[in-house]
Amino acid sequence: MDRVRHLHGPALRYFAAVAEAGSIRAAARELHVASSAVNRQILWLERTLGHELFDRLGRGVRLTEAGEVLRAHVLRTLSDFEATAGELDALTAMRRGTVEIATVESVAESLLPGVIAAFRDKFPGVHVSVRLASSDKVAAAIIAGEADVGFTFEPPEDNRLAIAFYQDLAIGAVMHPRHPLAAEAPLSFGQCLAYPVCLPARGLSLRKRIDVVLSETPIRERAHVEANSLKLMKAIARSGDTIAFQTILGLEREIAEGSLLFRTLTDAPLQRDRFTILATAHRALSRAAQAFFDHSVAALRDRLSLIDADPAS
Known part of the structure:
Protein backbone atom coordinates (compact mmCIF):
# COMPACT_ATOMS: atom_id res chain seq x y z
CA MET A 1 0.00 0.00 0.00
CA ALA A 72 4.62 21.67 10.07
CA HIS A 73 3.09 19.25 7.55
CA VAL A 74 0.45 18.17 10.06
CA LEU A 75 -0.47 21.78 10.83
CA ARG A 76 -0.84 22.55 7.13
CA THR A 77 -2.90 19.39 6.61
CA LEU A 78 -5.23 20.22 9.50
CA SER A 79 -5.53 23.79 8.28
CA ASP A 80 -6.42 22.58 4.78
CA PHE A 81 -9.02 20.20 6.20
CA GLU A 82 -10.61 22.98 8.26
CA ALA A 83 -10.66 25.20 5.19
CA THR A 84 -12.35 22.44 3.18
CA ALA A 85 -14.92 21.89 5.91
CA GLY A 86 -15.60 25.61 5.88
CA GLU A 87 -16.08 25.52 2.11
CA LEU A 88 -18.62 22.69 2.45
CA ASP A 89 -20.51 24.65 5.09
CA ALA A 90 -20.63 27.70 2.85
CA LEU A 91 -21.48 26.38 -0.61
CA THR A 92 -24.45 28.69 -0.98
CA ALA A 93 -23.45 31.61 1.26
CA MET A 94 -20.55 32.45 3.53
CA ARG A 95 -22.39 32.13 6.83
CA ARG A 96 -19.50 30.68 8.80
CA GLY A 97 -15.75 30.35 8.72
CA THR A 98 -12.55 31.34 10.49
CA VAL A 99 -9.74 33.70 9.56
CA GLU A 100 -6.40 33.43 11.36
CA ILE A 101 -4.38 36.67 11.20
CA ALA A 102 -0.76 37.29 12.23
CA THR A 103 0.35 40.92 12.39
CA VAL A 104 3.00 43.28 13.66
CA GLU A 105 2.01 45.70 16.41
CA SER A 106 1.89 48.94 14.42
CA VAL A 107 -0.60 47.52 11.90
CA ALA A 108 -2.73 46.02 14.68
CA GLU A 109 -2.96 49.38 16.38
CA SER A 110 -3.56 51.66 13.42
CA LEU A 111 -4.98 49.79 10.42
CA LEU A 112 -6.51 46.48 11.44
CA PRO A 113 -9.35 47.70 13.71
CA GLY A 114 -11.07 49.50 10.82
CA VAL A 115 -10.34 46.69 8.35
CA ILE A 116 -11.78 44.05 10.68
CA ALA A 117 -14.82 46.14 11.59
CA ALA A 118 -15.73 46.69 7.94
CA PHE A 119 -15.23 42.99 7.17
CA ARG A 120 -17.42 41.94 10.11
CA ASP A 121 -20.18 44.22 8.86
CA LYS A 122 -20.25 42.17 5.66
CA PHE A 123 -19.64 38.74 7.20
CA PRO A 124 -20.84 38.71 10.84
CA GLY A 125 -20.73 34.90 11.00
CA VAL A 126 -17.00 34.67 10.33
CA HIS A 127 -14.74 34.26 13.36
CA VAL A 128 -11.61 36.44 13.20
CA SER A 129 -8.58 35.55 15.31
CA VAL A 130 -5.61 37.94 15.58
CA ARG A 131 -2.15 37.29 17.02
CA LEU A 132 0.61 39.87 17.46
CA ALA A 133 4.14 38.84 16.48
CA SER A 134 7.46 40.21 15.32
CA SER A 135 7.94 40.69 11.58
CA ASP A 136 9.93 37.45 11.21
CA LYS A 137 7.39 35.42 13.17
CA VAL A 138 4.48 36.70 11.07
CA ALA A 139 6.12 35.22 7.96
CA ALA A 140 6.94 32.01 9.84
CA ALA A 141 3.29 31.62 10.90
CA ILE A 142 2.14 31.88 7.28
CA ILE A 143 4.72 29.33 6.13
CA ALA A 144 3.79 26.89 8.91
CA GLY A 145 0.07 27.15 8.13
CA GLU A 146 -0.65 28.71 11.52
CA ALA A 147 -2.11 31.88 9.98
CA ASP A 148 -4.04 32.64 6.79
CA VAL A 149 -3.17 36.31 6.31
CA GLY A 150 -0.09 38.17 7.54
CA PHE A 151 0.66 41.87 7.91
CA THR A 152 4.36 42.54 8.32
CA PHE A 153 7.44 44.44 7.19
CA GLU A 154 10.38 43.19 5.14
CA PRO A 155 9.43 39.50 4.90
CA PRO A 156 12.12 37.02 3.81
CA GLU A 157 12.40 35.97 0.19
CA ASP A 158 10.70 32.58 0.28
CA ASN A 159 8.75 30.81 -2.47
CA ARG A 160 6.27 29.61 0.16
CA LEU A 161 5.06 33.18 0.66
CA ALA A 162 2.70 35.04 -1.67
CA ILE A 163 2.84 38.84 -1.49
CA ALA A 164 -0.35 40.40 -2.84
CA PHE A 165 0.43 43.97 -1.87
CA TYR A 166 3.37 45.99 -0.64
CA GLN A 167 4.18 49.59 -0.01
CA ASP A 168 7.42 51.27 1.00
CA LEU A 169 7.22 53.54 4.04
CA ALA A 170 9.97 55.80 5.33
CA ILE A 171 11.43 55.38 8.81
CA GLY A 172 11.40 58.66 10.71
CA ALA A 173 12.40 60.22 14.02
CA VAL A 174 9.54 60.42 16.53
CA MET A 175 9.83 63.17 19.13
CA HIS A 176 8.02 65.54 21.46
CA PRO A 177 6.91 68.79 19.72
CA ARG A 178 9.21 70.78 22.05
CA HIS A 179 12.27 68.67 21.32
CA PRO A 180 15.35 70.73 20.31
CA LEU A 181 15.38 69.00 16.89
CA ALA A 182 11.68 69.62 16.19
CA ALA A 183 12.40 72.51 13.83
CA GLU A 184 15.38 70.85 12.09
CA ALA A 185 14.93 69.98 8.42
CA PRO A 186 16.44 68.05 6.81
CA LEU A 187 17.33 65.76 9.70
CA SER A 188 19.80 62.87 9.78
CA PHE A 189 20.07 59.87 12.07
CA GLY A 190 23.46 61.11 13.22
CA GLN A 191 21.92 64.35 14.48
CA CYS A 192 19.46 62.35 16.56
CA LEU A 193 22.30 60.49 18.28
CA ALA A 194 23.32 63.71 20.04
CA TYR A 195 20.22 63.16 22.22
CA PRO A 196 18.83 60.16 24.12
CA VAL A 197 17.35 57.61 21.73
CA CYS A 198 15.05 54.61 21.96
CA LEU A 199 15.86 51.95 19.38
CA PRO A 200 13.59 49.14 18.21
CA ALA A 201 14.82 45.80 19.53
CA ARG A 202 16.67 43.33 17.33
CA GLY A 203 14.26 41.11 15.43
CA LEU A 204 12.10 44.03 14.30
CA SER A 205 12.40 45.05 10.65
CA LEU A 206 13.00 48.64 11.74
CA ARG A 207 16.12 47.62 13.64
CA LYS A 208 17.62 45.81 10.66
CA ARG A 209 17.59 49.03 8.65
CA ILE A 210 18.75 51.15 11.57
CA ASP A 211 21.68 48.77 12.14
CA VAL A 212 22.88 49.54 8.61
CA VAL A 213 23.14 53.21 9.56
CA LEU A 214 24.60 52.41 12.99
CA SER A 215 27.44 50.50 11.32
CA GLU A 216 28.54 53.82 9.84
CA THR A 217 27.41 56.12 12.68
CA PRO A 218 27.75 54.15 15.93
CA ILE A 219 26.34 55.32 19.26
CA ARG A 220 29.25 56.56 21.37
CA GLU A 221 29.47 57.04 25.13
CA ARG A 222 25.70 57.24 25.61
CA ALA A 223 23.41 54.58 27.01
CA HIS A 224 20.20 54.10 25.06
CA VAL A 225 16.87 52.33 25.44
CA GLU A 226 15.78 49.32 23.36
CA ALA A 227 12.20 48.05 23.19
CA ASN A 228 10.20 45.57 21.11
CA SER A 229 6.96 47.53 21.61
CA LEU A 230 6.18 50.47 19.35
CA LYS A 231 3.54 51.60 21.84
CA LEU A 232 6.19 51.81 24.57
CA MET A 233 8.59 53.65 22.27
CA LYS A 234 5.92 56.24 21.50
CA ALA A 235 5.24 56.71 25.20
CA ILE A 236 8.95 57.22 25.90
CA ALA A 237 9.18 59.82 23.12
CA ARG A 238 6.16 61.67 24.54
CA SER A 239 7.60 61.81 28.04
CA GLY A 240 10.82 63.77 27.43
CA ASP A 241 13.75 64.43 25.12
CA THR A 242 14.20 60.83 23.92
CA ILE A 243 13.83 60.20 20.17
CA ALA A 244 12.22 56.98 18.89
CA PHE A 245 12.23 55.61 15.34
CA GLN A 246 9.43 54.02 13.33
CA THR A 247 7.25 54.43 10.25
CA ILE A 248 4.18 56.63 10.34
CA LEU A 249 1.91 53.60 10.82
CA GLY A 250 0.57 53.67 14.35
CA LEU A 251 1.36 57.37 14.78
CA GLU A 252 -1.62 58.91 13.01
CA ARG A 253 -3.58 59.75 16.16
CA GLU A 254 -0.61 61.27 18.01
CA ILE A 255 0.37 63.36 15.00
CA ALA A 256 -3.21 64.58 14.55
CA GLU A 257 -3.53 65.62 18.20
CA GLY A 258 -0.06 67.18 18.24
CA SER A 259 1.45 65.05 21.01
CA LEU A 260 4.24 63.72 18.75
CA LEU A 261 6.14 64.81 15.66
CA PHE A 262 7.34 62.56 12.85
CA ARG A 263 10.42 63.75 10.99
CA THR A 264 11.70 61.82 7.97
CA LEU A 265 15.43 61.12 7.94
CA THR A 266 17.89 61.74 5.11
CA ASP A 267 19.84 58.48 5.53
CA ALA A 268 19.31 56.25 2.46
CA PRO A 269 18.74 52.94 4.35
CA LEU A 270 15.89 54.58 6.27
CA GLN A 271 13.94 55.66 3.22
CA ARG A 272 12.19 52.32 2.89
CA ASP A 273 10.62 49.81 5.26
CA ARG A 274 8.48 47.52 3.11
CA PHE A 275 4.98 46.84 4.45
CA THR A 276 3.42 43.68 2.99
CA ILE A 277 0.25 41.62 3.09
CA LEU A 278 1.11 37.93 2.96
CA ALA A 279 -0.60 34.61 2.33
CA THR A 280 0.72 31.15 1.64
CA ALA A 281 1.76 30.26 -1.90
CA HIS A 282 1.26 26.51 -1.37
CA ARG A 283 -2.41 26.10 -0.56
CA ALA A 284 -5.71 27.71 -1.37
CA LEU A 285 -7.32 29.89 1.28
CA SER A 286 -10.76 29.08 2.61
CA ARG A 287 -13.57 31.25 1.29
CA ALA A 288 -13.64 33.21 4.53
CA ALA A 289 -9.87 33.76 4.55
CA GLN A 290 -9.83 34.66 0.86
CA ALA A 291 -12.63 37.15 1.38
CA PHE A 292 -10.72 38.77 4.24
CA PHE A 293 -7.50 38.78 2.22
CA ASP A 294 -9.16 40.51 -0.75
CA HIS A 295 -10.96 42.96 1.56
CA SER A 296 -7.69 43.83 3.32
CA VAL A 297 -5.75 44.44 0.11
CA ALA A 298 -8.44 46.78 -1.23
CA ALA A 299 -8.89 48.64 2.07
CA LEU A 300 -5.19 49.13 2.78
CA ARG A 301 -4.33 50.10 -0.78
CA ASP A 302 -6.84 52.94 -0.45
CA ARG A 303 -5.70 53.88 3.05
CA LEU A 304 -1.97 53.83 2.35
CA SER A 305 -2.34 55.75 -0.89
CA LEU A 306 -2.99 58.76 1.33
CA ILE A 307 0.49 58.45 2.84
CA ASP A 308 3.32 60.15 0.97
CA ALA A 309 5.30 57.02 0.04
CA ASP A 310 6.37 55.01 -2.96
CA PRO A 311 3.55 52.51 -3.40
CA ALA A 312 3.85 49.35 -5.45
CA SER A 313 1.78 46.24 -5.84
Missing part, protein backbone atom coordinates in the same frame (compact mmCIF):
# COMPACT_ATOMS: atom_id res chain seq x y z
CA ASP A 2 1.25 3.50 -0.82
CA ARG A 3 3.07 5.16 2.09
CA VAL A 4 1.06 8.38 1.85
CA ARG A 5 -2.15 6.46 2.46
CA HIS A 6 -0.57 5.00 5.61
CA LEU A 7 0.61 8.34 6.93
CA HIS A 8 -2.77 10.04 6.80
CA GLY A 9 -4.25 7.61 9.33
CA PRO A 10 -4.16 7.39 13.14
CA ALA A 11 -0.36 7.64 13.27
CA LEU A 12 -0.38 11.34 12.40
CA ARG A 13 -3.11 12.03 14.95
CA TYR A 14 -1.07 10.34 17.64
CA PHE A 15 2.10 12.10 16.52
CA ALA A 16 0.37 15.51 16.67
CA ALA A 17 -0.97 14.78 20.16
CA VAL A 18 2.48 13.77 21.47
CA ALA A 19 4.10 16.84 19.87
CA GLU A 20 1.50 19.05 21.55
CA ALA A 21 1.64 17.38 24.97
CA GLY A 22 5.41 16.78 25.09
CA SER A 23 4.76 13.32 26.54
CA ILE A 24 3.45 9.99 25.23
CA ARG A 25 1.59 9.32 28.47
CA ALA A 26 -0.07 12.75 28.48
CA ALA A 27 -1.04 12.37 24.81
CA ALA A 28 -2.55 8.95 25.55
CA ARG A 29 -4.73 10.48 28.25
CA GLU A 30 -5.96 13.16 25.81
CA LEU A 31 -6.68 10.51 23.16
CA HIS A 32 -8.27 8.07 25.64
CA VAL A 33 -6.06 5.21 24.45
CA ALA A 34 -3.29 3.19 26.03
CA SER A 35 0.22 4.65 26.14
CA SER A 36 1.54 1.51 24.46
CA ALA A 37 -0.77 2.09 21.47
CA VAL A 38 0.50 5.64 21.06
CA ASN A 39 4.11 4.49 21.38
CA ARG A 40 3.60 1.78 18.74
CA GLN A 41 2.20 4.31 16.28
CA ILE A 42 5.14 6.69 16.87
CA LEU A 43 7.68 3.88 16.41
CA TRP A 44 5.91 2.73 13.24
CA LEU A 45 5.90 6.27 11.90
CA GLU A 46 9.63 6.64 12.58
CA ARG A 47 10.38 3.33 10.82
CA THR A 48 8.21 4.28 7.84
CA LEU A 49 9.81 7.71 7.43
CA GLY A 50 13.32 6.57 8.27
CA HIS A 51 13.81 9.36 10.82
CA GLU A 52 13.56 9.68 14.57
CA LEU A 53 10.81 12.17 15.32
CA PHE A 54 11.36 12.64 19.05
CA ASP A 55 14.27 12.75 21.45
CA ARG A 56 13.28 10.62 24.45
CA LEU A 57 13.90 12.58 27.65
CA GLY A 58 13.49 11.57 31.29
CA ARG A 59 9.79 12.29 31.62
CA GLY A 60 8.80 13.38 28.17
CA VAL A 61 9.83 13.82 24.56
CA ARG A 62 11.14 16.65 22.40
CA LEU A 63 10.75 17.03 18.65
CA THR A 64 13.83 16.37 16.54
CA GLU A 65 14.54 18.41 13.42
CA ALA A 66 12.69 15.77 11.36
CA GLY A 67 9.83 15.93 13.86
CA GLU A 68 9.56 19.69 13.40
CA VAL A 69 9.28 19.20 9.63
CA LEU A 70 6.51 16.63 10.08
CA ARG A 71 4.71 18.81 12.61
Whole structure:
Protein backbone atom coordinates (compact mmCIF):
# COMPACT_ATOMS: atom_id res chain seq x y z
CA MET A 1 0.00 0.00 0.00
CA ASP A 2 1.25 3.50 -0.82
CA ARG A 3 3.07 5.16 2.09
CA VAL A 4 1.06 8.38 1.85
CA ARG A 5 -2.15 6.46 2.46
CA HIS A 6 -0.57 5.00 5.61
CA LEU A 7 0.61 8.34 6.93
CA HIS A 8 -2.77 10.04 6.80
CA GLY A 9 -4.25 7.61 9.33
CA PRO A 10 -4.16 7.39 13.14
CA ALA A 11 -0.36 7.64 13.27
CA LEU A 12 -0.38 11.34 12.40
CA ARG A 13 -3.11 12.03 14.95
CA TYR A 14 -1.07 10.34 17.64
CA PHE A 15 2.10 12.10 16.52
CA ALA A 16 0.37 15.51 16.67
CA ALA A 17 -0.97 14.78 20.16
CA VAL A 18 2.48 13.77 21.47
CA ALA A 19 4.10 16.84 19.87
CA GLU A 20 1.50 19.05 21.55
CA ALA A 21 1.64 17.38 24.97
CA GLY A 22 5.41 16.78 25.09
CA SER A 23 4.76 13.32 26.54
CA ILE A 24 3.45 9.99 25.23
CA ARG A 25 1.59 9.32 28.47
CA ALA A 26 -0.07 12.75 28.48
CA ALA A 27 -1.04 12.37 24.81
CA ALA A 28 -2.55 8.95 25.55
CA ARG A 29 -4.73 10.48 28.25
CA GLU A 30 -5.96 13.16 25.81
CA LEU A 31 -6.68 10.51 23.16
CA HIS A 32 -8.27 8.07 25.64
CA VAL A 33 -6.06 5.21 24.45
CA ALA A 34 -3.29 3.19 26.03
CA SER A 35 0.22 4.65 26.14
CA SER A 36 1.54 1.51 24.46
CA ALA A 37 -0.77 2.09 21.47
CA VAL A 38 0.50 5.64 21.06
CA ASN A 39 4.11 4.49 21.38
CA ARG A 40 3.60 1.78 18.74
CA GLN A 41 2.20 4.31 16.28
CA ILE A 42 5.14 6.69 16.87
CA LEU A 43 7.68 3.88 16.41
CA TRP A 44 5.91 2.73 13.24
CA LEU A 45 5.90 6.27 11.90
CA GLU A 46 9.63 6.64 12.58
CA ARG A 47 10.38 3.33 10.82
CA THR A 48 8.21 4.28 7.84
CA LEU A 49 9.81 7.71 7.43
CA GLY A 50 13.32 6.57 8.27
CA HIS A 51 13.81 9.36 10.82
CA GLU A 52 13.56 9.68 14.57
CA LEU A 53 10.81 12.17 15.32
CA PHE A 54 11.36 12.64 19.05
CA ASP A 55 14.27 12.75 21.45
CA ARG A 56 13.28 10.62 24.45
CA LEU A 57 13.90 12.58 27.65
CA GLY A 58 13.49 11.57 31.29
CA ARG A 59 9.79 12.29 31.62
CA GLY A 60 8.80 13.38 28.17
CA VAL A 61 9.83 13.82 24.56
CA ARG A 62 11.14 16.65 22.40
CA LEU A 63 10.75 17.03 18.65
CA THR A 64 13.83 16.37 16.54
CA GLU A 65 14.54 18.41 13.42
CA ALA A 66 12.69 15.77 11.36
CA GLY A 67 9.83 15.93 13.86
CA GLU A 68 9.56 19.69 13.40
CA VAL A 69 9.28 19.20 9.63
CA LEU A 70 6.51 16.63 10.08
CA ARG A 71 4.71 18.81 12.61
CA ALA A 72 4.62 21.67 10.07
CA HIS A 73 3.09 19.25 7.55
CA VAL A 74 0.45 18.17 10.06
CA LEU A 75 -0.47 21.78 10.83
CA ARG A 76 -0.84 22.55 7.13
CA THR A 77 -2.90 19.39 6.61
CA LEU A 78 -5.23 20.22 9.50
CA SER A 79 -5.53 23.79 8.28
CA ASP A 80 -6.42 22.58 4.78
CA PHE A 81 -9.02 20.20 6.20
CA GLU A 82 -10.61 22.98 8.26
CA ALA A 83 -10.66 25.20 5.19
CA THR A 84 -12.35 22.44 3.18
CA ALA A 85 -14.92 21.89 5.91
CA GLY A 86 -15.60 25.61 5.88
CA GLU A 87 -16.08 25.52 2.11
CA LEU A 88 -18.62 22.69 2.45
CA ASP A 89 -20.51 24.65 5.09
CA ALA A 90 -20.63 27.70 2.85
CA LEU A 91 -21.48 26.38 -0.61
CA THR A 92 -24.45 28.69 -0.98
CA ALA A 93 -23.45 31.61 1.26
CA MET A 94 -20.55 32.45 3.53
CA ARG A 95 -22.39 32.13 6.83
CA ARG A 96 -19.50 30.68 8.80
CA GLY A 97 -15.75 30.35 8.72
CA THR A 98 -12.55 31.34 10.49
CA VAL A 99 -9.74 33.70 9.56
CA GLU A 100 -6.40 33.43 11.36
CA ILE A 101 -4.38 36.67 11.20
CA ALA A 102 -0.76 37.29 12.23
CA THR A 103 0.35 40.92 12.39
CA VAL A 104 3.00 43.28 13.66
CA GLU A 105 2.01 45.70 16.41
CA SER A 106 1.89 48.94 14.42
CA VAL A 107 -0.60 47.52 11.90
CA ALA A 108 -2.73 46.02 14.68
CA GLU A 109 -2.96 49.38 16.38
CA SER A 110 -3.56 51.66 13.42
CA LEU A 111 -4.98 49.79 10.42
CA LEU A 112 -6.51 46.48 11.44
CA PRO A 113 -9.35 47.70 13.71
CA GLY A 114 -11.07 49.50 10.82
CA VAL A 115 -10.34 46.69 8.35
CA ILE A 116 -11.78 44.05 10.68
CA ALA A 117 -14.82 46.14 11.59
CA ALA A 118 -15.73 46.69 7.94
CA PHE A 119 -15.23 42.99 7.17
CA ARG A 120 -17.42 41.94 10.11
CA ASP A 121 -20.18 44.22 8.86
CA LYS A 122 -20.25 42.17 5.66
CA PHE A 123 -19.64 38.74 7.20
CA PRO A 124 -20.84 38.71 10.84
CA GLY A 125 -20.73 34.90 11.00
CA VAL A 126 -17.00 34.67 10.33
CA HIS A 127 -14.74 34.26 13.36
CA VAL A 128 -11.61 36.44 13.20
CA SER A 129 -8.58 35.55 15.31
CA VAL A 130 -5.61 37.94 15.58
CA ARG A 131 -2.15 37.29 17.02
CA LEU A 132 0.61 39.87 17.46
CA ALA A 133 4.14 38.84 16.48
CA SER A 134 7.46 40.21 15.32
CA SER A 135 7.94 40.69 11.58
CA ASP A 136 9.93 37.45 11.21
CA LYS A 137 7.39 35.42 13.17
CA VAL A 138 4.48 36.70 11.07
CA ALA A 139 6.12 35.22 7.96
CA ALA A 140 6.94 32.01 9.84
CA ALA A 141 3.29 31.62 10.90
CA ILE A 142 2.14 31.88 7.28
CA ILE A 143 4.72 29.33 6.13
CA ALA A 144 3.79 26.89 8.91
CA GLY A 145 0.07 27.15 8.13
CA GLU A 146 -0.65 28.71 11.52
CA ALA A 147 -2.11 31.88 9.98
CA ASP A 148 -4.04 32.64 6.79
CA VAL A 149 -3.17 36.31 6.31
CA GLY A 150 -0.09 38.17 7.54
CA PHE A 151 0.66 41.87 7.91
CA THR A 152 4.36 42.54 8.32
CA PHE A 153 7.44 44.44 7.19
CA GLU A 154 10.38 43.19 5.14
CA PRO A 155 9.43 39.50 4.90
CA PRO A 156 12.12 37.02 3.81
CA GLU A 157 12.40 35.97 0.19
CA ASP A 158 10.70 32.58 0.28
CA ASN A 159 8.75 30.81 -2.47
CA ARG A 160 6.27 29.61 0.16
CA LEU A 161 5.06 33.18 0.66
CA ALA A 162 2.70 35.04 -1.67
CA ILE A 163 2.84 38.84 -1.49
CA ALA A 164 -0.35 40.40 -2.84
CA PHE A 165 0.43 43.97 -1.87
CA TYR A 166 3.37 45.99 -0.64
CA GLN A 167 4.18 49.59 -0.01
CA ASP A 168 7.42 51.27 1.00
CA LEU A 169 7.22 53.54 4.04
CA ALA A 170 9.97 55.80 5.33
CA ILE A 171 11.43 55.38 8.81
CA GLY A 172 11.40 58.66 10.71
CA ALA A 173 12.40 60.22 14.02
CA VAL A 174 9.54 60.42 16.53
CA MET A 175 9.83 63.17 19.13
CA HIS A 176 8.02 65.54 21.46
CA PRO A 177 6.91 68.79 19.72
CA ARG A 178 9.21 70.78 22.05
CA HIS A 179 12.27 68.67 21.32
CA PRO A 180 15.35 70.73 20.31
CA LEU A 181 15.38 69.00 16.89
CA ALA A 182 11.68 69.62 16.19
CA ALA A 183 12.40 72.51 13.83
CA GLU A 184 15.38 70.85 12.09
CA ALA A 185 14.93 69.98 8.42
CA PRO A 186 16.44 68.05 6.81
CA LEU A 187 17.33 65.76 9.70
CA SER A 188 19.80 62.87 9.78
CA PHE A 189 20.07 59.87 12.07
CA GLY A 190 23.46 61.11 13.22
CA GLN A 191 21.92 64.35 14.48
CA CYS A 192 19.46 62.35 16.56
CA LEU A 193 22.30 60.49 18.28
CA ALA A 194 23.32 63.71 20.04
CA TYR A 195 20.22 63.16 22.22
CA PRO A 196 18.83 60.16 24.12
CA VAL A 197 17.35 57.61 21.73
CA CYS A 198 15.05 54.61 21.96
CA LEU A 199 15.86 51.95 19.38
CA PRO A 200 13.59 49.14 18.21
CA ALA A 201 14.82 45.80 19.53
CA ARG A 202 16.67 43.33 17.33
CA GLY A 203 14.26 41.11 15.43
CA LEU A 204 12.10 44.03 14.30
CA SER A 205 12.40 45.05 10.65
CA LEU A 206 13.00 48.64 11.74
CA ARG A 207 16.12 47.62 13.64
CA LYS A 208 17.62 45.81 10.66
CA ARG A 209 17.59 49.03 8.65
CA ILE A 210 18.75 51.15 11.57
CA ASP A 211 21.68 48.77 12.14
CA VAL A 212 22.88 49.54 8.61
CA VAL A 213 23.14 53.21 9.56
CA LEU A 214 24.60 52.41 12.99
CA SER A 215 27.44 50.50 11.32
CA GLU A 216 28.54 53.82 9.84
CA THR A 217 27.41 56.12 12.68
CA PRO A 218 27.75 54.15 15.93
CA ILE A 219 26.34 55.32 19.26
CA ARG A 220 29.25 56.56 21.37
CA GLU A 221 29.47 57.04 25.13
CA ARG A 222 25.70 57.24 25.61
CA ALA A 223 23.41 54.58 27.01
CA HIS A 224 20.20 54.10 25.06
CA VAL A 225 16.87 52.33 25.44
CA GLU A 226 15.78 49.32 23.36
CA ALA A 227 12.20 48.05 23.19
CA ASN A 228 10.20 45.57 21.11
CA SER A 229 6.96 47.53 21.61
CA LEU A 230 6.18 50.47 19.35
CA LYS A 231 3.54 51.60 21.84
CA LEU A 232 6.19 51.81 24.57
CA MET A 233 8.59 53.65 22.27
CA LYS A 234 5.92 56.24 21.50
CA ALA A 235 5.24 56.71 25.20
CA ILE A 236 8.95 57.22 25.90
CA ALA A 237 9.18 59.82 23.12
CA ARG A 238 6.16 61.67 24.54
CA SER A 239 7.60 61.81 28.04
CA GLY A 240 10.82 63.77 27.43
CA ASP A 241 13.75 64.43 25.12
CA THR A 242 14.20 60.83 23.92
CA ILE A 243 13.83 60.20 20.17
CA ALA A 244 12.22 56.98 18.89
CA PHE A 245 12.23 55.61 15.34
CA GLN A 246 9.43 54.02 13.33
CA THR A 247 7.25 54.43 10.25
CA ILE A 248 4.18 56.63 10.34
CA LEU A 249 1.91 53.60 10.82
CA GLY A 250 0.57 53.67 14.35
CA LEU A 251 1.36 57.37 14.78
CA GLU A 252 -1.62 58.91 13.01
CA ARG A 253 -3.58 59.75 16.16
CA GLU A 254 -0.61 61.27 18.01
CA ILE A 255 0.37 63.36 15.00
CA ALA A 256 -3.21 64.58 14.55
CA GLU A 257 -3.53 65.62 18.20
CA GLY A 258 -0.06 67.18 18.24
CA SER A 259 1.45 65.05 21.01
CA LEU A 260 4.24 63.72 18.75
CA LEU A 261 6.14 64.81 15.66
CA PHE A 262 7.34 62.56 12.85
CA ARG A 263 10.42 63.75 10.99
CA THR A 264 11.70 61.82 7.97
CA LEU A 265 15.43 61.12 7.94
CA THR A 266 17.89 61.74 5.11
CA ASP A 267 19.84 58.48 5.53
CA ALA A 268 19.31 56.25 2.46
CA PRO A 269 18.74 52.94 4.35
CA LEU A 270 15.89 54.58 6.27
CA GLN A 271 13.94 55.66 3.22
CA ARG A 272 12.19 52.32 2.89
CA ASP A 273 10.62 49.81 5.26
CA ARG A 274 8.48 47.52 3.11
CA PHE A 275 4.98 46.84 4.45
CA THR A 276 3.42 43.68 2.99
CA ILE A 277 0.25 41.62 3.09
CA LEU A 278 1.11 37.93 2.96
CA ALA A 279 -0.60 34.61 2.33
CA THR A 280 0.72 31.15 1.64
CA ALA A 281 1.76 30.26 -1.90
CA HIS A 282 1.26 26.51 -1.37
CA ARG A 283 -2.41 26.10 -0.56
CA ALA A 284 -5.71 27.71 -1.37
CA LEU A 285 -7.32 29.89 1.28
CA SER A 286 -10.76 29.08 2.61
CA ARG A 287 -13.57 31.25 1.29
CA ALA A 288 -13.64 33.21 4.53
CA ALA A 289 -9.87 33.76 4.55
CA GLN A 290 -9.83 34.66 0.86
CA ALA A 291 -12.63 37.15 1.38
CA PHE A 292 -10.72 38.77 4.24
CA PHE A 293 -7.50 38.78 2.22
CA ASP A 294 -9.16 40.51 -0.75
CA HIS A 295 -10.96 42.96 1.56
CA SER A 296 -7.69 43.83 3.32
CA VAL A 297 -5.75 44.44 0.11
CA ALA A 298 -8.44 46.78 -1.23
CA ALA A 299 -8.89 48.64 2.07
CA LEU A 300 -5.19 49.13 2.78
CA ARG A 301 -4.33 50.10 -0.78
CA ASP A 302 -6.84 52.94 -0.45
CA ARG A 303 -5.70 53.88 3.05
CA LEU A 304 -1.97 53.83 2.35
CA SER A 305 -2.34 55.75 -0.89
CA LEU A 306 -2.99 58.76 1.33
CA ILE A 307 0.49 58.45 2.84
CA ASP A 308 3.32 60.15 0.97
CA ALA A 309 5.30 57.02 0.04
CA ASP A 310 6.37 55.01 -2.96
CA PRO A 311 3.55 52.51 -3.40
CA ALA A 312 3.85 49.35 -5.45
CA SER A 313 1.78 46.24 -5.84
